[in-house]
Amino acid sequence: MQRFINDPNLVVEDTVKGFVKAHSDIVRLAENPRVIVAKDAPFAGKVGVVTGGGSGHEPAFIGYTGKNMLDAVAVGELFSSPTAKSFYDAIREANGGKGVVVLYGNYAGDNMNVKMAMKLAAKEGIEVVTVVANDDVCSAPPEEREKRRGVAGEIFMWKMGGAKAATGASLEEVRATAQKAIDNCRSIGVGLGPCTLPAVGHPNFQIEPGTMEVGIGHHGEPGVRVEKLKTADEVAKDMVKIVLDDHNLPEGAEVAVLVSGLGATPLNELYILNDTIESEISARGLKIVKTWIGNYFTSLEMVGATLTVMALDEDLKPLLDVETRCTIIL
Amino acid sequence: MSENAAQALARMFERMSQVIETEKDRLSELDGAIGDGDHGITMSIGFKAVNAALAKLDLDTATLSEVMSTAAAGFLDAVGASTGPLYSTGFRRAAQALATRSELDLAANRDMLVAISEGIRDRGKAQRGDKTMLDVWLPAAEAATTAVAEGRSKQEFWSAVTAAADNGAAATATMVAAKGRAARLRERSLGHLDPGAVSATALVRAMAETM
Numbered sequence: 001m002q003r004f005i006n007d008p009n010l011v012v013e014d015t016v017k018g019f020v021k022a023h024s025d026i027v028r029l030a031e032n033p034r035v036i037v038a039k040d041a042p043f044a045g046k047v048g049v050v051t052g053g054g055s056g057h058e059p060a061f062i063g064y065t066g067k068n069m070l071d072a073v074a075v076g077e078l079f080s081s082p083t084a085k086s087f088y089d090a091i092r093e094a095n096g097g098k099g100v101v102v103l104y105g106n107y108a109g110d111n112m113n114v115k116m117a118m119k120l121a122a123k124e125g126i127e128v129v130t131v132v133a134n135d136d137v138c139s140a141p142p143e144e145r146e147k148r149r150g151v152a153g154e155i156f157m158w159k160m161g162g163a164k165a166a167t168g169a170s171l172e173e174v175r176a177t178a179q180k181a182i183d184n185c186r187s188i189g190v191g192l193g194p195c196t197l198p199a200v201g202h203p204n205f206q207i208e209p210g211t212m213e214v215g216i217g218h219h220g221e222p223g224v225r226v227e228k229l230k231t232a233d234e235v236a237k238d239m240v241k242i243v244l245d246d247h248n249l250p251e252g253a254e255v256a257v258l259v260s261g262l263g264a265t266p267l268n269e270l271y272i273l274n275d276t277i278e279s280e281i282s283a284r285g286l287k288i289v290k291t292w293i294g295n296y297f298t299s300l301e302m303v304g305a306t307l308t309v310m311a312l313d314e315d316l317k318p319l320l321d322v323e324t325r326c327t328i329i330l
Numbered sequence: 331m332s333e334n335a336a337q338a339l340a341r342m343f344e345r346m347s348q349v350i351e352t353e354k355d356r357l358s359e360l361d362g363a364i365g366d367g368d369h370g371i372t373m374s375i376g377f378k379a380v381n382a383a384l385a386k387l388d389l390d391t392a393t394l395s396e397v398m399s400t401a402a403a404g405f406l407d408a409v410g411a412s413t414g415p416l417y418s419t420g421f422r423r424a425a426q427a428l429a430t431r432s433e434l435d436l437a438a439n440r441d442m443l444v445a446i447s448e449g450i451r452d453r454g455k456a457q458r459g460d461k462t463m464l465d466v467w468l469p470a471a472e473a474a475t476t477a478v479a480e481g482r483s484k485q486e487f488w489s490a491v492t493a494a495a496d497n498g499a500a501a502t503a504t505m506v507a508a509k510g511r512a513a514r515l516r517e518r519s520l521g522h523l524d525p526g527a528v529s530a531t532a533l534v535r536a537m538a539e540t541m
Contacts, residue, residue, distance in 0.1 A: 076410050076411070077366075077411065078368075080368070080372075081411050083406065083408070083409060083410035083414055084406055084415060085407045086410065108412050108454070108509065108510055109412040112412060112415035113414065116406065116418075197366050197367055199358070199371070200366065201362075201367075204362065204363065204364065204365070204366070204367070204515075205515065205518065221515075222515065222516055222518065
């Protein structure tokens with residue numbers, strides 16, 4: 001394992017330190033060193049928008065802190081939920097007096113810690129509501145959507161929620177928009193190679209050379225099938241089919257598309273995938289309004305890619321154009 | 331001066347921290363097989379935080395319930411993941427169970443074990459057989475309940491409780507994880523001991539040694 005690290009146990013601490021130094025024009029560190037805050041937050045009279053999650057997914061989650069996006073982000077250990085205290089401190093940092101919405105992914109630890117943080121916030125008189133992302137199509141069948149995990153669709157949820165909050169909307173309006181955004185998202189991941197947590201030193205799942213795992217999760221969760229590695233065209237067709245078969249959108253529907261690398265896949269391969277992704281989506285009679293492509297939500301050095309498709313409507317579409325100022329171009 | 335009940339309970343947490351330190355590397359190794367390899371470190375951080383919080387408490391005047399709720403808060407502020415909320419809720423529930431007790435007799439120990447296991451179960455919504463720490467805490471609590479009902483001696487009580495805990499942990503190797511991080515691996519988790527169950531037996535052993 002060749003890595004730029006100092007001490008496997010200080011990976012998160014060192015990441016946060018470097019991040020804050022690089023982006024001091026956009027973010028600041030809270031008193032709690034596991035909370036990143038948008039530079040001028042909280043904003044009086046604006047609904048606070050918060051997320052949090054395990055580290056190792058950079059630029060998620062911290063990279064989306066900033067103006068018209070996330071006001072505060074709780075930082076967990078690698079692939080591990082932040083503490084309830086960190087979620088609570090993030091809520092407090094984001095609170096501008098109009099309530100706070102916590103937009104996070106559907107994982108056992110995050111669910112418990114957010115719930116406990118909400119109780120602490122309620123004691124302080126801060127009104128908190130949540131939206132739980134569950135866009136990963138292969139993690140549970142459609143009739144059990146509430147069991148699905150949250151993956152790259154979270155970025156659309158943050159973008160829509162953050163933009164809605166920037167318009168001066170109420171807590172309930174922001175919550176409803178973020179909920180609609182994630183309801184309108186479907187994602188799939190395809191893994192070509194595993195990732196290794198530095199403290200472990202070896203991957204805790206394997207993807208045999210010459211094979212790929214279709215439907216893999218953001219931490220190596222098993223997908224729906226392991227099969228022989230196919231061409232980019234065939235993989236892209238498969239990804240679009242799995243996402244859109246679950247989505248069931250009417251012809252003519254407008255969508256936003258996010259193609260993200262999982263950490264160790266070069267950007268040019270994402271463009272190769274997108275060539276077919278774009279034509280497959282268009283062939284189904286859907287109109288792509290905007291495509292984001294890059295390393296938006298990674299899993300350490302996993303090899304692979306995810307595709308997320310969000311259906312747009314008259315509420316969501318204009319929010320795509322609300323200018324954001326975070327470390328990532330959105 | 332003889333040790334009061336609050337001091338004895340604080341000493342139990344000290345011992346828990348010691349056994350976790352001893353088991354730390356093994357726990358992380360077990361976790362490396364089916365989790366993220368940090369369980370030993372996480373538990374170590376959590377119990378060090380518990381003892382740091384208890385060090386600030388005046389044990390001459392503190393109640394058993396206060397010791398427990400201080401431990402719960404200390405653990406929660408230091409540990410995220412699932413372990414933080416689970417043990418914190420277990421300890422908080424134990425604080426409620428000990429509210430009317432001033433002595434750490436077998437009935438109090440039973441209440442403590444039952445409260446911890448119920449708190450963990452309610453917070454995590456797991457069941458027995460899901461390959462989690464509950465596969466240790468639930469049988470340990472049941473063994474304690476039976477031992478008190480049957481009027482067993484202190485020695486018999488703790489030997490029944492630790493045996494139930496050890497058997498529970500060993501059985502996790504035959505289970506497919508249904509909750510927690512290892513659940514992501516489903517059948518890939520088979521054949522491995524659950525690290526959370528193994529650390530739970532260490533905690534039960536620490537209780538047996540100090541109570």
